Amino acid sequence: MTIEEVQQAIIADFSVYEDWMDKYTYLIELGNELVPIDAAYKVDQNLIRGCQSRVWLQQKMEGDLLIFEAESDALIVKGLVALLMKVFSGRTPQEILDAEPYFIDEIGLRQHLSPTRSNGLMAMVKQIKLYALAYKQILSQKK
């Protein structure tokens, strides 16, 4: 699926929940399903600033694709992280740079997370984009 298709699928998944508590239950499920990252990567260097909970983000290149692995100690945040992984992990740096995660607004997550929390989410998107930019430059130098 393209980034666009994944975002549409997430929006469709969330549209079935009318009550916010159900949306959170779903996020917690997603969080529980997220594959934990290797403990070796849970270091300060991989911590995302601006989150009330701790979020670790680890990346690597496989061929042309940028693979992200992330985890949080809070389950709701882990659910949000899982969504971002679905959208951004396993894409080319250019795809990542071209994409805007509009699904966050569409499923009402931005308004339901306070500014500090939202900043954490935004900080993570920013970090993902920074990695994409860095790898794009590395790839272009290789060519």
Place this chain on the structure above:
Amino acid sequence: MTFNYKDIRKDFPILDQKVNNRPWIYFDNAATSQRPLVVVEKIHEFSLQTNANIHRGTHFHAIKTTEAYENARDIVKEFLHAKEREEIIFTHGTTESINLVARSFCERFLSEGDEIIVTEMEHHANIVPWQMACERHHAKLKVLPFADNGNLETDLLESLISSRTKILAIAHVSNTLGTVNPIKEIIRIAHNHNIPVLVDGAQSVPHITIDVQDLDCDFFAFSGHKIYGPTGIGVLYGKRAWLDKMPPFLGGGEMIDKVTFEKTTFNELPHKFEAGTPHYVGAIGLGSAIEYIRKIGLENIAAYEHQLLTYASDKMKELGGMKFFGESPNKTGVICFQLDQIHPFDLGTLLDQLGIAVRTGRLCADPVMDHYEVTAMTRASFSFYNTMEEIDRFIDSLIRIQKMF
């Protein structure tokens, strides 16, 4: 006295609203309290009818404003049972009050190799200013620890004190553990060694009657917004003997006696420490808040809040997987806790979704987090306008959330 909360709640119209389609429950009182209508009206009325800068004019409203501001000082003086009105300094809040002492006291009395004692349960505002002072003067910060139940290890105090100890800074009530520290005893011990004591009263003034003369503390700091007054206003009480010897904190208007480019001489207390146009509207609002709680009676407030605390603690204990941080038998209406393995961020988010406001995170007390080896906590803190019914709904919400994980 039987406490009629229905009447009390009428005084706080802000409480009568819905958040996320549910009646709002405000359990974040240790962060800031709500303001009663009389305080809001006082500020409103003053702004509409009386505003003029204080201490400077000869005109009608300048005089009226000055009188109102100085009257607020008298109210605070009575409230703290201070000896003299000049010992009451208006500041921006507890943080500025502590910074004032850490800056001015230390400039005069702290030298290289000296020591300052704080406790392990302090809010960052009662750690960082002293740390900064120690760095400036090459002095050392020593820490009095607390036990796992939340009680200070007061027995260790004597062993921390040395001939180089210059000041001891301690919270009256911990903002995380809720512990009411035995400050009178601690002050007595410190004074036996001629060491002055600053008391951080931010968390105690809304619950405990303060008599600075009886406590014999040298400095006492608190904030207006935690005691049903406005934000941006706070108080530093200091014994005249100390304040007279301390150099000014900030330079500017009002704090001077005479200025030439060669030399400035400084004004008398309390103005020496109130540079610039003070937050007189805030001070007047604070005065009105103090009058309000005096009318209700701090003893009545404390007794009712204790009922809330006991009721909530007992009900929370009945839930499996509940861990409390701070179980001193002598504590205010503050409960820091961990439910199962649910992260405080998740718990706070879900409680908010159910219309309940609590505090989550590190609570401006990293050393307390480190003590219990946790990265965050959830804190529910009660005030006299909260009700048993609200606690019931809080418990029901915790049960509901518990099932989600």
